[in-house]
Amino acid sequence: MAVPIIESPRSGRVAPEYSRTSSSRGNFEMIAWLFMRLSGAILVVLIFVHLWTSMVAGDGINGVDFGFVAGKWASPIWQIWDLTMLWLAMLHGTNGVRVIINDYAEKNSTRMGLKAVLYASTVVIVILGTLVIFTFDPCPVIDGVAHVAEYCPTS
Amino acid sequence: MSKTLVPAGTLYRGREGQWSWVAHRITGVVIFFFLLVHVLDTSLVRVSPEAYDAVIASYKNPIMGLGELGLVAAIVFHAFNGLRVIAVDFWKQGPRYHRQMLWGVVGLWAVTMIAFSIRHLSHVFGG
């Protein structure tokens, strides 16, 4: 008698009821998983340089003031740097907290509510941060009074 | 001599893997909430230079200085351990050496934090 052949579990076609990715969700969770790792690797570089320039180099934390920010954002490189860091860190952090909410908030309404607050905060912070980087004015005139600094035009 | 069987737990639960996961999760949430505040206070540069300098000046005291130290400690751990998680997932030998890599993470974290503490605390307490 012929020996029965047992196929390895992953060979051949997967019956629809055993498919791990439902058509409605697509492979969102896999993309999210991959994004956490990709963004994490990039964030190490972005954040460590950010901490170095603001807390270690020069006078360290004592050197941080409006002039320090103005000096940095005078260069488009630092604008792009901070913009990338803002977006990647916010999306990475938001996805991380989304996973944590899914893990602990078992009641449907609680989970939905917490995630609504999370996404709303993310949108507000990302838009606010982006606008601040692009509309920053190193020499603002507020109520007719011009800001005084050595890098600002006098008169 | 009979050998008593003491369940050693699973490979994961209650061991380094689980504790590093707990630490990664807590530091991740802490950094996230800090980031929300950090974007808000930095946004004051768009209100006025005085508003920004006022809030930054309010951070320049020993309590906030120590808070900054704790925050950097959390970020450095999350960053190094995150690289370890990436190595476990993508490097062929990763799962095998995950425990050794965790001690590598803790060691690198300690060295980084000693160096940073000397620099930062001398700014905070040195005036």
Ligand code: HEM
């Ligand atoms: C410095 C570079 C960073 C690296 C290398 C990194 C790496 C990672 C990785 C690989 C994960 C996925 C863990 C998993 O799926 O099990 C993760 C999770 C997470 N990260 Fe990061 N991350 C970094 C920065 C940040 C920042 C800036 C934030 C906050 C804004 C953050 C918040 C989180 C949160 C909340 C989680 C979810 C933790 C969990 O599910 O237990 N991370 N990180």
